[in-house]
Amino acid sequence: MLEIKGLRASVGAKEILTGIDLTVPDGEIHAVMGPNGAGKSTLSYILSGRDGYEVTGGAVSFDGADLLVMAPEARAAAGIFLAFQYPIELPGVGNANFIRTAVNAVRRARGETEMDTVTFLKEARNAVKALAMPDDMLKRNVNVGFSGGEKKRNEILQMTLLKPKLALLDETDSGLDIDALRIVAGGVNAARGPKFSALVITHYQRLLDYITPDRVHVLAAGRIVRSGGPELAVELEQHGYGGLEAA
């Protein structure tokens, strides 16, 4: 379970998050929506441990542990996964090797045995097929020469194989056509279960047509200004974010 209490954070002199309270219980999918500049990506970066943000107040715990003191790799080992809004290219690094290295790093950190190549490749090929990705996806270098849609699908591929407890999806829908959107959503829905939770960060309601959230939160000016059920997303789509910031 993820618990965020009164989280405040700045970049340089600018305060981006102004006091966020949010709880995501196990097994639930929550959507965080909001206008540009509301702090959505900042929230996902702080939760995954990226440098460059100063937490000025509040606390975040994950399964009872203080998340904010953990290194990014320790958070990954604890079960947190960030699907990047702009996935990073790693020239010369084969995709299968990369994901397998990550899977085994996480398994090692959890005291589990490493996965052998044959088992891994079998799982990976199945996942590639389920995400309707081309066969050579595992052989290509990580995100190098991938189309925007392929990059996003590659994030979901990694998520599928790393089997996180909490996935942070940072605008995974942006730049996807409707078919790709359906496939990516399928990947997330397939992961759904009592031990999987997700924070789906998005600008638009359309991803939520395919991933039905348990809760929807509206982030504006660095804090949650409204929370509700899935119907809130529909309302926002009709009326926009205008006026919310003042709420």
Add this chain to the structure above:
Amino acid sequence: MVAVTETLQTINQLAGTGYKFGFETDIEMDVAPKGLNEKIIRLISEKKREPDWLLEWRLKSYRAWLSMEEPAWARIVHPKIEYQELHYYAAPKGPAPKSLADVDPELLNMYDKLGIPLNERAALAGVAIDAVFDSVSVATTFRESLAKVGVIFCSMSEAVREHPELVRRFLGSVVPAGDNYYAALNSAVFSDGSFVFVPRGVRCPMELSTYFRINARNTGQFERTLIIAEEGASVSYLEGCTAPMRDENQLHAAVVELVALDEASIKYSTVQNWYPGDAQGNGGIYNFVTKRGACRGRKSKISWTQVETGSAITWKYPSCILQGEGAVGEFYSVAVTNHFQQADTGTKMIHLAPNTTSTILSKGISAGRSSNTYRGLVRIMPRAANARNFTQCDSLLIGNHCGAHTVPYIESRNQSSKIEHEATTSKISDDQLFYCRSRGLSEEDSVGLIVNGFCRDVLKELPMEFAVEAQKLLAVSLEGSVG
């Protein structure tokens, strides 16, 4: 990636020492007095029971060296080397070993520590090894099976005695005695090295390999390697180098000559891991090496692959002289510098004949306060119609205090030639590191992964069994370079 796991294990084993080959072997040595003069050269020649012509050649080289000066054009700085303070000959005491059974057990022990199996049964399948300890070749494995197909693989000293006509014909024919300051020095005092002869039409059935080890204090190592591939022959050769950790600098000035006749092919790979000095820049090997291959025959091919991670200073330009029509020269290089290491390395591709082609792929990685220079010459001579060269030089910087330099020299005297040069400089970005770490990789592993990706095109040129070794070496060399 298996290699990354192994890298992690290697790093853990190192527990802060950084250099795992830094031990010293206690063995009784026969050492010549310090200093260099004609008497010492006569002594070396006499110790090795050399013929007169070779002694004369050494003395001629020595006289040439006396009239020369250290080259000053490389981007390296070091205190003056006191040539008279060095020993020019050091060898394990006693008569030369006849077989592995005669080799001092202490010595075999040392090679075991280095992970070099000299025992033939334990040897990597298909790799024959010559080991050079300080100045003397101590053991050559797999000789008999090689001899069956006519391949000669032995120490240079032995070749001088057993195959004088071959040595006399080819020694100094690619790198003349007075070629440059360090080559002249080597020609005067070289003590041992490897000799390979692959006769006409023979594909050498196994990888040949030499391990060089400097052990004695204040000793220069000057090995000399000569590889000849006759018409249609092919051979793949790998050298590895290590040295103990010492506070003072040690000189290593080797010469390697390769000769490829018609349609012959020689692949020469180096994994250089001489002691690089400590994190403060104390100690380390000064590595001044001349390596050159002559593609004498039609459609001959010489390919250099090097992974340079060690040495305080690396000064090295493995080159190809493309004399035969349609000859092919290749240079694949990874050079890593960390802390206070300095590398000035690259290649020379001299196109003399028509339709010759050359490929240069250089990957330089600098970290710490190190300096890493690629220096390469592509020269197309008037007769080299339709010559082609492709050069790619990529530099990767880690941190804000290191330097990467690219110094290409391109000379074309034939209008039909085609020369391409591409160069990039990049840094390991915070984004890349964070991406890897967010997937569960430690910072060290992330750097290792990114660097290995950067070097992939070169590493895949190495013989399989050494590629993994090289990947480990890269990660270990860059230990402590981030954070």
